[in-house]
Amino acid sequence: MAPPRRPGARPPEAPPQGPAPRTPERLKQRSPHGAHAAPGPVREVLEPGQTPWSTEPESSFSTWARRFxxxxxxxxxxxxxxxGIRSWIAPNKTPETVVSGQSSFPSAEASAVATRYAMSYLTWDESNPNARPAQIGLDLAAGLDSAAGWNGRGKQTADVAYPGEVTxxxxxxxxxxxxxxxxxxxxxxxxxxxxGPIAWQRISVPVARTASRVVVSGPPTxxxxxxxxxxxxxxxxxKPDDDLTAATETDAEAFFAAYAESDKKVSAVTAPGSTIRSLNGAVKFSELKDWQVYAGNDDERRATAAVTWDGVGDTTLSQTYTLTLRRTVATDGAQRWQVAAVG
Incomplete structure (x- = not known):
């Protein structure tokens, strides 16, 4: 027998069912060009464990460049x-040395070149006309006329040359x-x-400095x-000091007699501490023609002497000397003036 039913009881209702789940589909982005724009390429679906990027093989040059x-x-x-980074940013700057044309010009080389050229220029012989151009060509700039103004006639010889100022x-x-x-x-x-006569001639030689040497740049004048x-x-x-002149004249004669002979004799009559070399017998002392001491301080004085020397045979030669006298005091207190320097 079935149990009695409770009055008013309703049978249980089934729970309401929602809409059925939708099948997954790929999301689509709204195109910025409108709804009618052509759709972009569809991305491939990644497999499980697959990375979202791809690797490409690297060349050996790229590897070498990166390591370099x-x-x-x-x-x-x-x-x-x-x-130090500081030396890179603010290095020490050495001031440049300004060299003028006068100081940078090779004056010694210019003197040597001009001297040799001058002797070649003032030497000629019509019996040997090729000798002069050959010697001139040693110093004349290439391309210039080695005849240097000579007409090919006459004879002259230069044997000594002395260079002077280089301007x-x-x-x-x-x-x-x-x-x-x-x-x-x-x-x-x-x-x-x-x-014929022996003469001294003076010429001005133009020179120029090249990359390798100094050359004569034209004919001299x-x-x-x-x-x-x-x-x-x-x-x-x-101002002359006549008293001291008279008092020292005999000592002056003794000095020049020793000065002509030997260093040993000179050192015996000169002031202590001075060194004066003798003429070592090149000439002989003849006479002191003039002697003058000038006013000054109590320790040193200036003097001049006119001396005559005897040379070979009957030759005599007179010269004028300038000397420095120094006052010396002996151990006994005696004072005298002796030669301390010549010239």
Whole structure:
């Protein structure tokens, strides 16, 4: 028999069912070009465990370049640590030395070149006309005429040359050299040559500095070599001291007699502490023609002496000397003036 049913009881209702689950589908992005734009490419579905990127093989050059730049960075860092970054940013600047044309011009070489050229230039012989151009070509710049103005006639020989002042231009490339040359002249008599006067000639030689050496840049010119008077501002000898002149004249004669003979005799009559070399018998003392001591302080004085020397045979030669006298005091208190320097 079935149990009795409770009055008013309702049978249990089934729970409401929602909409059925949708099948998964790929999300679509809204195109910025509108709804009617063509859809973009569909991404492939990744397999389980697959990375979202792909690897490509790297070339050997790329590997070498990467390692090279890494090594370069390491080297730069090491150099920075050794030398200091400060020296890279603010290095010590050494001031540049300004060299003028006069100081940079090779004056010694210019003198040597001009001296040799001057002797070649003032030497010629018509019986050997090729000798002069060959000698001139040693110093003349290439491409210039080695005849140097000579017409190929006559005979003359230069044997001694002395260079003087080298005047360089401000450009430091060119200069002129003053040279004095002694020449022996000859006069043709028939088929022979007779010796003429011996003369000193003075020429100005133009030179130029090249990358390798100094060369003569053109023909020289003659310049006058006249005697010149003394300048008006020559220093005066001073006021004569006649008393000291008379008191020291005998000592002066003894000094010059020893000065002509030997160093040992000179050292015996000179002031203590002074060193004066003798003439070692080149000449003999003849006489003291003039002796003058000038006023000064109590310790040193200036003096002049006109001396005559005897040379070989009957030859005599007079010269004027300037000397320094120094006052000396002996152990017994005696005072005397002795020569301390010559010249």
């Amino acid at each position: 730049f890494r090594g370069l960075v390491v080297v730069v860092l090491l150099l920075a640590a050794i030398s 360089a231009d401000s450009n430091g490339i060119t200069a002129v050299v003053d040279v004095r040359v002694r020449v022996y002249t000859f006069t043709k008599r028939g088929s022979s040559w007779a010796a 003659f310049v006058p070599d006249e005697r010149a008077p003394l300048p008006s501002n020559m220093p005066e000898a001073g």
